[in-house]
Amino acid sequence: MKLSKLFTWLPGLLALAAVLATALPPGPVRGFDMEKFGRTPVLEGGRIKPLDSVARNALLMIRSKQSVPFEGRELGPDEWILDVLFRPQTADAQPLFVINDPDVLGLLGLKQGASRYFSFDAIAPHLQEIEQQARAAQALESPQRNRFQNAVVNLFERLLLFNQLENSIQLADSPGLYMELQALGTPQAAARHKSLAEAARFRPLPPLPGQGAEAWQNTGEAMLGAGAPHPALTALALVGAGYKAGQPEAFNRGVAELRGLTGTVRPQALRHASSEILFNRVQPFYLGMVIYVLALLTLFASWLWRRDLLQPAAFSLLAAGALVHSIGLLSRILLQGRPPVTNLYSSAVFVGWAAVILGVILERMYRKGFGTAVAAAAGFGSLIIAHHLAMEGDTMEMMRAVLDSNFWLATHVVTVTVGYSGTFLAGIIAIAYTLRKHIAPEDPATTRTLVDMTYGIICFALFFSFVGTVLGGIWADQSWGRFWGWDPKENGALLIVLWNAVILHARWGDYIREKGLMACAIFGNIITSLSWFGVNMLGIGLHSYGFMDKAFWALAWFVISQLLLIALCLAPRRFWATED
Amino acid sequence: MIRRLALRVWNFLASLQVTIVALVLLMALVVLCTLAQAELGTLGAVNTYMRSMLVWRRLQGVPFPLPLFPGGALVGLVLVFNLTAALVKRFEFNPRKLGLWVVHAGLILLVAGEFVTGAFQVDTRMTIEEGQTVNFLESYHQMELGITDATDPARREEYGIPDALLRAGATVAVPGTPLTFKVKRYYVNAQLAPMVQGDPPSLANMGVGAGVRITEAPPAASDKEVNATSVFVEPVAGGISYGTWLVSAVLGAPQSFIHAGRTYQLSVRPRRTYLPYTVTLRKFSHDNYPGTDIPKNFSSLVHLSNPARGEQRDVLIYMNQPLRYDGKAFYQASYGKGDTLSVLQVVGNPGWLLPYVSCMLITLGLLAHFGITLYNAIKRRQLSGEAA
Numbered sequence: 001m002k003l004s005k006l007f008t009w010l011p012g013l014l015a016l017a018a019v020l021a022t023a024l025p026p027g028p029v030r031g032f033d034m035e036k037f038g039r040t041p042v043l044e045g046g047r048i049k050p051l052d053s054v055a056r057n058a059l060l061m062i063r064s065k066q067s068v069p070f071e072g073r074e075l076g077p078d079e080w081i082l083d084v085l086f087r088p089q090t091a092d093a094q095p096l097f098v099i100n101d102p103d104v105l106g107l108l109g110l111k112q113g114a115s116r117y118f119s120f121d122a123i124a125p126h127l128q129e130i131e132q133q134a135r136a137a138q139a140l141e142s143p144q145r146n147r148f149q150n151a152v153v154n155l156f157e158r159l160l161l162f163n164q165l166e167n168s169i170q171l172a173d174s175p176g177l178y179m180e181l182q183a184l185g186t187p188q189a190a191a192r193h194k195s196l197a198e199a200a201r202f203r204p205l206p207p208l209p210g211q212g213a214e215a216w217q218n219t220g221e222a223m224l225g226a227g228a229p230h231p232a233l234t235a236l237a238l239v240g241a242g243y244k245a246g247q248p249e250a251f252n253r254g255v256a257e258l259r260g261l262t263g264t265v266r267p268q269a270l271r272h273a274s275s276e277i278l279f280n281r282v283q284p285f286y287l288g289m290v291i292y293v294l295a296l297l298t299l300f301a302s303w304l305w306r307r308d309l310l311q312p313a314a315f316s317l318l319a320a321g322a323l324v325h326s327i328g329l330l331s332r333i334l335l336q337g338r339p340p341v342t343n344l345y346s347s348a349v350f351v352g353w354a355a356v357i358l359g360v361i362l363e364r365m366y367r368k369g370f371g372t373a374v375a376a377a378a379g380f381g382s383l384i385i386a387h388h389l390a391m392e393g394d395t396m397e398m399m400r401a402v403l404d405s406n407f408w409l410a411t412h413v414v415t416v417t418v419g420y421s422g423t424f425l426a427g428i429i430a431i432a433y434t435l436r437k438h439i440a441p442e443d444p445a446t447t448r449t450l451v452d453m454t455y456g457i458i459c460f461a462l463f464f465s466f467v468g469t470v471l472g473g474i475w476a477d478q479s480w481g482r483f484w485g486w487d488p489k490e491n492g493a494l495l496i497v498l499w500n501a502v503i504l505h506a507r508w509g510d511y512i513r514e515k516g517l518m519a520c521a522i523f524g525n526i527i528t529s530l531s532w533f534g535v536n537m538l539g540i541g542l543h544s545y546g547f548m549d550k551a552f553w554a555l556a557w558f559v560i561s562q563l564l565l566i567a568l569c570l571a572p573r574r575f576w577a578t579e580d
Numbered sequence: 581m582i583r584r585l586a587l588r589v590w591n592f593l594a595s596l597q598v599t600i601v602a603l604v605l606l607m608a609l610v611v612l613c614t615l616a617q618a619e620l621g622t623l624g625a626v627n628t629y630m631r632s633m634l635v636w637r638r639l640q641g642v643p644f645p646l647p648l649f650p651g652g653a654l655v656g657l658v659l660v661f662n663l664t665a666a667l668v669k670r671f672e673f674n675p676r677k678l679g680l681w682v683v684h685a686g687l688i689l690l691v692a693g694e695f696v697t698g699a700f701q702v703d704t705r706m707t708i709e710e711g712q713t714v715n716f717l718e719s720y721h722q723m724e725l726g727i728t729d730a731t732d733p734a735r736r737e738e739y740g741i742p743d744a745l746l747r748a749g750a751t752v753a754v755p756g757t758p759l760t761f762k763v764k765r766y767y768v769n770a771q772l773a774p775m776v777q778g779d780p781p782s783l784a785n786m787g788v789g790a791g792v793r794i795t796e797a798p799p800a801a802s803d804k805e806v807n808a809t810s811v812f813v814e815p816v817a818g819g820i821s822y823g824t825w826l827v828s829a830v831l832g833a834p835q836s837f838i839h840a841g842r843t844y845q846l847s848v849r850p851r852r853t854y855l856p857y858t859v860t861l862r863k864f865s866h867d868n869y870p871g872t873d874i875p876k877n878f879s880s881l882v883h884l885s886n887p888a889r890g891e892q893r894d895v896l897i898y899m900n901q902p903l904r905y906d907g908k909a910f911y912q913a914s915y916g917k918g919d920t921l922s923v924l925q926v927v928g929n930p931g932w933l934l935p936y937v938s939c940m941l942i943t944l945g946l947l948a949h950f951g952i953t954l955y956n957a958i959k960r961r962q963l964s965g966e967a968a
Contacts, residue, residue: 046869214870481927509596
């Protein structure tokens with residue numbers, strides 16, 4: 001093999017090696033084996049997951065980040081959840097709650113200063129005020145609330161979540177689980193355990209032999225129950241006491257005991273939790289996003305210098321990104337036991353993935369670097385959207401009964417999402433065409449290639465969006481008794497089909513040529529983004545399961561940017577350059 | 581001259597321009613219909629924009645509504661006509677075009693299916709409590725004045741006067757009974773409240789209605805609201821008047837009078853359609869995911885009994901698994917009363933198979949067409965590659 005050939009594959013291999021390195025488990029922190037504690041399986045939100053997932057999702061919701069800076073160190077999710085569970089006074093002092101809304105800050109008497117993050121202690125004096133404001137705002141339907149009301153409801157919900165977590169294994173003001181176990185049987189203890197059973201966010205105690213697979217309990221429920229206390233309670237008590245007293249040996253012994261016990265009664269839960277924690281640690285979609293950016297930058301560099309070397313190098317990075325992305329997607333499918341698209345978050349991951357794969361195929365067909373560019377841009381764009389959607393909570397949440405059908409999720413949802421991917425990809429190629437037209441020297445052969453690619457992708461998108469929409473109709477006919485109900489999400493999908501059909505007919509009738517085709521393809525981006533996200537903002541209809549309002553402005557800016565690009569696409573070549 | 585003009589019109593009608601304009605109009609209608617759903621409810625928006633020939637709007641200063649936009653039905657008809665004309669005009673047998681022909685034939689069928697649905701689909705529901713046996717469907721939108729002959733509690737006879745006949749001043753005889761009803765006043769939707777001092781006397785002089793104040797309300801717009809349909813009626817039988825009664829969908833206990841030894845109960849209820857068979861709810865089940873309030877599944881175990889056909893069987897109806905029987909489909913739709921009551925949505929649509937057929941046609945056609953195109957493109961590339 002030639003040296004230059006090896007060099008071109010080196011960046012991709014290096015990227016993969018870096019990804020593998022993140023899979024190694026971290027060592028103990030201050031002697032505490034926190035990673036092992038994070039693997040403890042618990043039942044939350046209707047499914048078994050490692051405690052690490054509970055901690056990460058909660059941190060994302062509360063702080064929009066997966067770590068907390070405290071006393072000069074970055075606390076990971078496992079260390080943070082330990083503080084929350086067993087040292088609540090310490091957790092209360094950590095800068096956790098991200099608050100951006102100036103009116104909410106004003107309500108709390110806080111100033112927008114260097115930090116946007118506030119500790120529970122800083123917010124605590126105003127809890128009553130926040131609750132009052134939030135309850136008043138909650139009386140309104142979500143679309144009717146103003147910015148302040150949304151922000152205060154959001155803060156209140158995060159405070160509730162934090163409070164539930166602090167009261168999940170023992171009440172926040174409890175002297176510890178040991179004392180609680182000793183006090184069993186006294187009326188005061190029973191009252192405390194009752195409120196604990198109600199407040200707890202998750203259930204860490206596995207069902208014992210003879211109990212049903214879903215009979216996980218929280219510590220409050222277990223202490224209220226008759227008979228001998230659940231054997232895992234003493235192990236948990238040891239974990240808590242060891243952590244609070246700063247004794248790593250006791251803590252590690254408690255964790256090992258807890259794992260041993262869970263391993264005997266629920267070995268699958270332990271295995272599942274271990275796989276999911278690996279997925280959490282590697283964060284394949286985040287790393288994929290980084291690799292796509294590197295691919296894009298390498299490709300840009302290739303247009304300035306050593307194209308022969310850098311263009312293949314960019315492709316190797318793209319391939320590495322696609323591999324990491326695919327492994328992430330596959331892991332989610334295996335962990336969840338479901339087809340790839342189950343909610344808005346996973347649709348973003350999948351739209352990006354399908355666009356990347358299409359881009360890789362295009363690059364292999366044409367080898368001009370454009371396939372790499374659009375694939376990397378699509379991959380990066382969709383994963384960054386997914387990254388923001390992950391702030392809404394557990395991305396592997398359970399499916400509502402009406403959506404609980406792997407067959408239809410696998411057929412309708414996947415096909416229609418591939419249709420979205422295709423329409424976006426055509427739009428991205430058209431954007432590349434537009435930018436090239438005004439920046440790069442004229443090159444009819446490349447232009448021809450781009451037009452061919454766009455045309456082909458639009459045909460592909462029409463096929464998938466049509467079949468996907470129709471399969472959705474059939475699903476609706478099977479579950480609700482009507483093939484077509486003019487529901488907002490259905491209408492969104494229909495718009496994509498109609499628009500792709502309009503483009504193709506206009507092209508066949510020769511009403512649009514190169515420039516028109518490209519401008520229409522960019523307009524496809526607007527239609528797809530509106531039907532993908534805009535519909536969720538309407539908050540009506542059977543499909544509005546992914547409501548969000550923060551994204552409204554992002555969407556508005558996206559639409560404006562696309563309109564500008566359409567204008568740029570239609571403008572004469574290099575109109576901005578002074579004529580000689 | 582006329583021939584040439586006719587030819588030009590024909591060419592225009594079969595042209596791609598018409599196709600594109602119609603498709604763009606359809607897109608605009610879909611957007612309008614989606615946005616209007618927040619205000620008009622799904623059914624209202626669909627009737628205004630999609631199932632109408634023209635979209636009518638009242639403008640300020642103009643006393644009558646104006647047709648401002650072509651409606652979905654008109655655009656659909658234009659599309660079907662345009663497509664048929666194009667098929668007739670440009671038809672040539674060419675295996676390379678075969679895919680396209682199939683696609684467009686499928687499209688005509690799809691639009692036809694939506695017309696059939698709009699015209700013939702009947703949406704009803706069946707509400708059953710555990711252990712109860714029901715032999716009728718209830719309408720979602722139409723109401724009726726229900727008359728129940730409750731003389732023998734074990735064998736109640738049901739009669740109904742559809743809301744379409746309940747117009748003020750009308751006199752309606754109920755076939756099968758000696759009863760005639762004089763309609764005094766009818767409200768599609770109303771607000772009812774206990775009468776307070778100073779209120780004008782009620783039209784009713786019998787039953788609870790005499791003490792109720794009633795005010796007219798606009799018909800329910802959203803899908804969540806239900807009309808409180810109310811009516812003042814005077815039952816007459818054998819020349820005897822039984823007084824004027826206020827009967828309303830929101831008044832609880834049925835009101836009754838006795839004529840010739842028979843007890844008649846009055847109520848306003850969703851319009852009923854009786855079936856030649858009965859459905860009994862044996863068991864309704866509903867689970868949440870543990871520790872959450874996310875529903876995991878619902879199902880109704882029902883017993884279907886059709887003596888005329890000698891059919892007696894149990895059926896389990898659950899999500900995505902309806903019972904198709906007698907040209908109707910029974911879906912699990914809702915539940916209530918602490919999981920002892922099940923609501924089935926019952927849909928009769930003679931055209932329900934059309935979309936399935938048309939989808940098969942279009943999918944196969946698209947596959948064939950794009951497959952052929954792709955094959956030719958690859959072949960061309962190979963040829964030009966060899967030539968280079």
